[in-house]
Amino acid sequence: MKIIFFGSSEFSVSFLDAISKSKHEIIAVVTNADKQSGRGKKLLANPVKQRAVQLNLKIVEIKKINEYIYKELLNLNFDCLVIVSFGHVISKDIINLSHGCAVNVHPSLLPKYRGPSPIVSALINGDKETGVTIMNINENLDMGDIFAQVRFKISSTDNKDKLESKTIQIGAPLLISVLNLIELKMIETFPQEGEPSYTKVFNSGDMRIDWSLKSDEILNKIKAFSSEPGAFTIFNGLRIKILNAAEYYCKEEDFTRLVSDDRYEYGTVIIADKDNGIIVKCKGGKALKIIELKVEGKTKISSLDFLNGYKIEPGDYFS
Numbered sequence: 001m002k003i004i005f006f007g008s009s010e011f012s013v014s015f016l017d018a019i020s021k022s023k024h025e026i027i028a029v030v031t032n033a034d035k036q037s038g039r040g041k042k043l044l045a046n047p048v049k050q051r052a053v054q055l056n057l058k059i060v061e062i063k064k065i066n067e068y069i070y071k072e073l074l075n076l077n078f079d080c081l082v083i084v085s086f087g088h089v090i091s092k093d094i095i096n097l098s099h100g101c102a103v104n105v106h107p108s109l110l111p112k113y114r115g116p117s118p119i120v121s122a123l124i125n126g127d128k129e130t131g132v133t134i135m136n137i138n139e140n141l142d143m144g145d146i147f148a149q150v151r152f153k154i155s156s157t158d159n160k161d162k163l164e165s166k167t168i169q170i171g172a173p174l175l176i177s178v179l180n181l182i183e184l185k186m187i188e189t190f191p192q193e194g195e196p197s198y199t200k201v202f203n204s205g206d207m208r209i210d211w212s213l214k215s216d217e218i219l220n221k222i223k224a225f226s227s228e229p230g231a232f233t234i235f236n237g238l239r240i241k242i243l244n245a246a247e248y249y250c251k252e253e254d255f256t257r258l259v260s261d262d263r264y265e266y267g268t269v270i271i272a273d274k275d276n277g278i279i280v281k282c283k284g285g286k287a288l289k290i291i292e293l294k295v296e297g298k299t300k301i302s303s304l305d306f307l308n309g310y311k312i313e314p315g316d317y318f319s
Contacts (some may be wrong), residue, residue, distance in 0.1 A: 114142035145189035211267030
C-alpha cells in the first residue's frame with residue numbers, strides 16, 4: 001500500500017522505520033514545522049523530520065491542520081493514512097480522503113486514556129497494566145473502531161522511557177501486521193467497549209514534586225516524567241530534576257521518630273550520607289530515597305555524586 005505517515009515525536013520514529021522496512025511504500029511524511037530552540041533561537045527539526053530526511057522521503061511541514069495540508073494530500077495518490085503521536089486532530093475532510101483507511105497507533109487500552117498523554121497518565125495513576133491499540137480514526141478524538149489491541153503489564157521498575165520502549169516493541173510489528181491484513185482485506189474492526197477516560201496536556205506545574213503527597217504518589221510522578229521532561233523540585237534555589245527514586249523502608253527507631261515528628265516538614269532531608277544516600281520525608285510517615293538527579297544545566301548524576309558536589313545535610317529542605 002501507498003502510505004502517508006503523520007508523526008512528530010521521538011516515539012513516532014520507530015513506527016516510521018518499521019513501515020519503511022516493510023513491503024508498504026511511504027509516499028509522504030506530514031510533520032510539524034521546525035521550531036525555535038535554545039538561547040540562539042535556532043530552528044530545530046523534530047525527530048520525525050530528521051529521520052524522513054535520512055530516508056529521503058517527501059516531507060510536508062505544517063503548523064496546524066488547515067486547507068493547505070488538505071490540498072497537498074489531495075494531489076497525492078495514496079491508499080492509507082498512518083498517524084502516530086502527531087500532535088494534531090485530523091480533520092474530517094482529510095479522513096475522507098483516505099476512503100476509510102486512516103490508521104492510528106494509540107498507546108493505551110482504548111477507550112481508557114483517550115487524548116494526548118496515555119503513557120504518562122498510566123504511570124501517574126499507578127496502573128499495573130496498559131496496552132497498545134491500532135484503530136481506524138474518525139473525526140472524534142480516539143473514538144474510532146479497533147483493528148487490534150494488545151495488553152501488557154507495567155513493571156514496578158518501568159518509567160516513561162521504558163514503557164514507551166515496550167509499547168514500540170509490541171506496537172510496531174502489530175501495526176505492520178494490521179496494514180498487511182488491510183491490504184489483503186482480511187481484517188475487520190470492532191467497537192470500543194467500556195467506560196472512556198481522557199488525558200490532558202501536562203504543563204510545568206504538573207511536573208513539580210509535591211512532597212506532602214505519599215511516597216508512592218511522588219514516585220509515580222517521577223516515573224511518569226523521567227527522563228524527559230523530568231519531575232522537579234527546588235533545593236537552595238537550584239531547580240533539580242529527580243530522575244530515579246525509590247520508597248525508603250527502615251524500622252530503626254530514630255528514623256521512625258524523624259518521619260513522624262511534626263517539626264519536620266514534608267520535603268525535609270532526614271538522612272544525607274554515603275551509606276544511605278539522600279532520604280526525604282513524605283506524607284504518611286514514609287520517605288523517598290533519591291537515586292539519580294539532574295541539576296538544571298548539568299548532566300545527570302547519582303545521589304552520591306550530589307552529596308560530594310553540593311552541601312546537603314539532614315534538616316535541609318526540598319521545596
